[in-house]
Amino acid sequence: QVQLVESGGGLVQAGGSLRLSCAASRSRILFSINSMGWYRQAPGKQRELVAVITSGGSTNYADSVKGRFTISRDNAKNTVYLQMNSLKPEDTAVYYCNRNPPYDSWGQGTQVTVSS
Numbered sequence: 591q592v593q594l595v596e597s598g599g600g601l602v603q604a605g606g607s608l609r610l611s612c613a614a615s616r617s618r619i620l621f622s623i624n625s626m627g628w629y630r631q632a633p634g635k636q637r638e639l640v641a642v643i644t645s646g647g648s649t650n651y652a653d654s655v656k657g658r659f660t661i662s663r664d665n666a667k668n669t670v671y672l673q674m675n676s677l678k679p680e681d682t683a684v685y686y687c688n689r690n691p692p693y694d695s696w697g698q699g700t701q702v703t704v705s706s
Contacts, residue, residue: 612687615675
């Protein structure tokens with residue numbers, strides 16, 4: 591069973607930046623062949639996919655974060671990153687990483703809070 595550990599969240603003012611990291615306990619080969627995604631869940635809302643990176647490095651973003659967030663991966667470290675710039679209060683949520691499509695199990699997530 592894969593374990594996913596997210597980190598890097600925190601409290602930031604609107605317009606600020608954060609960089610999230612996600613370490614996956616998976617063999618490098620198995621990690622590298624999977625598309626990975628960053629998801630978020632705001633209070634009272636369903637979890638949504640905000641960014642995806644394929645095994646080949648192609649990326650895709652939800653319209654709400656396009657141009658502000660950048661997803662990247664380091665297959666040698668089994669790690670996925672999410673660089674978040676120009677943060678807005680509506681980006682406040684718990685952020686999770688997972689395969690895309692997701693495994694059944696999720697990590698604990700990392701809280702991102704953006705103050706206005």
